[in-house]
Amino acid sequence: MLSRITTLPPGVGPTGPTRLRPLLDGDLLSVPELLRAAVEPVLAIGHRLGDDEDVAVGPFLRRRFGAAVTERVVDPLLGNLHAADVQQLSLRACAPALVTAAQEGAPLSPSVWRQRSEALPATWRRLRGRCRPPAPSAMPLLNWPGGISTLVHALAGRARRHGASIQACTPVRAVSRDQDLLIVHAEEASIPADAVVLAVPAAVASALLTATSTRAATVLAGQSSTSVVTALARFPRSAVPAELAGVNGMLVASRSQRALKAATLLSNKWPHINKADDFLIRLSAGRHGGLDVTGVPDDRLVRDMLADLTALTGLGGATDVLVHRWPDTVPLQLVGHLDRVARARRVLAEDAPGVYLAGCAVDGVGMSSCVSSGDRAAEDVMAFLPAITTAGAAQGGRIGT
Missing domain, CATH: 3.50.50.60 (FAD/NAD(P)-binding domain)
Structure with a gap:
């Protein structure tokens, strides 16, 4: 298990790698783990999803790409997105782009990338803004100047x-x-x-x-549903380590046993809230199958999340924290x-x-x-x-x- 922060390579999405070449230049996977993921097209042969069959995302992708991809990519990305255990999440509901390939016994990587590329123009037609749509190869982080x-x-x-x-x-x-x-x-x-x-x-x-x-x-x-807690923390900009420049956020794998499951560096991610003296970070905790935040007091959650943030990034000294709870509101698509x-x-x-x-x-x-x-x-x-x-x-x- 990785105990350090690792940059997510291009072409890696919530349901695994859409391209393997960028993984070769990173340190997310070891050479044996890369080789295991690379044989996915071969392993696809003979493994077909029934027309009316639904399976859990975690075991399905573990069989295709290996344990390392599931634990280091699918769990922190897809699992944190749904605040759930990927070993129970529905493939059809949470990873619909994979279903056609799974039914045909075809490789998953080309299927995901093709459907994502085809979906971008339609999304931009629906939600037109002031920005021009990016090239299909881009992975955009876009928002309105005044926020969502x-x-x-x-x-x-x-x-x-x-x-x-x-x-x-x-x-x-x-x-x-x-x-x-x-x-x-x-x-x-x-x-x-x-x-x-x-x-x-x-x-x-x-x-x-x-x-x-x-x-x-x-x-x-x-x-089923689960509860999550978010905390908006303000730090002096002078306290932010130089290594966090340009970092939009980080996701924490469930195996880490930390209270913090994700952190979004809002001041880096969205220019419209980037202030000269303050640096804002949104922290989140709570996940089905992991930490149950229901009975944990706010002060303890804030303390544990800030401690995890410091351990992972070196950033400490929050001046203000605003906590918001979402009790039993995150749907579990099992x-x-x-x-x-x-x-x-x-x-x-x-x-x-x-x-x-x-x-x-x-x-x-x-x-x-x-x-x-x-x-x-x-x-x-x-x-x-x-x-x-x-x-x-x-x-x-x-x-x-």
Whole structure:
């Protein structure tokens, strides 16, 4: 196991290497480990994934690339992304780019790189910004000048211009049906709706649907989640070691047994928050199968994460720390996740027409996954509304989200 910080070579992604040549110039893998990873195309022969089969990412990639790639690449990248154990994560849900090659018994590396290259132009068409799209060979870290909240405010503004009413900080207790209308029961009012989109954690959706579809509520109650904690730490810029110049962040493998699982050097990564005197770093802890942060006090977590940061980078002396907890909100896409989501959507269509599921709890983490999930929900609602209008069921109802 590596006990030092190692630069991730180009062409190495969350599901393994897309190119092997850059690995030769780095020190992430030893020569025997590189040779083991290089025989992946040969090992692919005879190992086919069934059409309806789902397997765990970790064992699958371990068989293809070897233990070293799984432990030093897949675990810290994909595992930290999902705050989960890669030995349990669903291949179909968390690494869909690998599925076609896995079904065909084909090498994985060309498949991943081809699909990633093809996806870049589509992503840029969907989320156009001020920057020009990079070349497909690049691995961009891009953002709006004002941060990701720019997208949220733009979407909210556009929705309001089209007549939408956004009621933030309004807790909802349940969703029920009154004849042909759905009723969203908020704390201070009941809101009639023709359609409802639930983009909430699975446990919350389960509770909201108890009166509408007990079958869907039961399926969603079986969806696992985990808790994470993030801490925004401020350091004097004069304390930052020169070796961290240009470093955007680091990921910690689960085998390290450290509290810190990831650190993002925000002042290096995003120019719009790069201040002259301060240096900001976001630290994170908590992972399914690893440290359970639920009962750990803030002061202890901060102490342990800062100690790990100092041990790994030499940086210490934080002047301020802001802690934020995300209790039971990170969805765990374990083996069989897509089948469970499909079952929940199927019974919802039967028991509660007009109620739809969206968001990371069902369709995956990350901006692109959430955008695609929102598109699907919007298309479902728009297809549903003409049907109920034709049937004469919609009389002044509204869409609830």
